[in-house]
Amino acid sequence: MRGLNVNLLSEGRGESMLEIEQASVAERYKVKIDSSRIERRVRLNNGLKHLFSLSTVFALVVLAILLYRIGVQSMGWLDLQFLTSNLSRFAEKAGIYGAILGTVYLMLIVVPVTLVLGVSTAIYLEEYATKGRIQRFIKVNISNLASVPSVIFGLLGLAVFGRMFNLGSSILAGGLTMSLLVLPTVVVASQEAIKAVPGFLREASYGMGADKWTTIRKVVLPVALPGILTGSILAMSRAIGETAPLVVLGIPTLILKVPNSLLDDFTALPIQIYYWTLDTVLTPEYANLAAATIVVLLAVLFVLNSVAIIIRNKFQKRF
Secondary structure, eight states: OHHHHHHHHHHHHHHHHHHHHHHHHHHHHTOOOOHHHHHHHHHHHHHHHHHHHHHHHHHHHHHHHHHHHHHHHHTTTOSHHHHHSOOOSSTTTOOOHHHHHHHHHHHHHHHHHHHHHHHHHHHIIIIISOSSHHHHHHHHHHHHHTTSOHHHHHHHHIIIIIIISOOTTBHHHHHHHHHHHHHHHHHHHHHHHHHTSOHHHHHHHHHTTOOHHHHIIIIIHHHHHHHHHHHHHHHHHHHHHOOHHHHHHTOOSOOOSOOOSTTSBOOOHHHHHHHHHHGGGTOTHHHHHHHHHHHHHHHHHHHHHHHHHHHHHHHHHHO
16 A cells, blocks of 8 residues: 555656646746637638649649540541551541651650660769769759750750751651650659669678679669659650650651651651641641541550559569
8 A cells, every 4th residue: 555655646746747847848938829820820721722622623624625625526537547547638538657657766766765875874873973063963964954945955956966967857866856855854763763772782782792783783773673664654755745856856747658767757646736736727627637646646645654654563562
């Protein structure tokens, strides 16, 4: 009983001491609760939340209207004949086979060039480059290049590939120009993926006797692969949908001959959409052709984005 009384006394003393300490702290800092200020903050928070929700709903409604109009205008025009026919001056006979083939050839240049240069640059900057001002300067400039307007890359491609190397408006010139456009995005995405690899994995590899390149190839890259592939595929999606660099490069709109080599002139899906939209004033049927081409381009972008999500989920489960 005596021990129990001592414990109860100590507990009561502890509570009283805690209350005294809290009172002294409140008195020391003179804490005052302003209920009206809290209410204003709550009202502001609720108002901004509703504003952002309305903005999102408005954007989705506009997107739904655009997709509905495109779908309605493309009905009756999007068929097998449209996908397998060449371009024509007559709207009823026009197809996008040449534009699809030109887009495929374009990406056959963009994908390997961008992946090899982008991932190699990211590996060098994160694993081999000496930490210092030069490395920070390079990283900042690469990040800034990712936000440069696409038309600037078109001017660069026209000056370097089109005129200096005398490639004109060929597939090779367009592919290299698009590679410059999406290269900073791939570098930044690869850097972040490599940077996110836990350090203990590298240390474990070094502890097993592996050298630096073996560690990068066997440990770092497999773990960073989901982020690298996701960023790269999204960058390729941007390259497929870009129009401004190709317009500046002088890609023609009407090519009746299907390209057979990388040095041939070509046209692409976004270029065809752009020019058919401009020619709608003269030929109203071109609006239907442009809508059908937009549906095809959206389907390609949807497939690429889905592949990026699938690859990311697969490798995340694996590692």
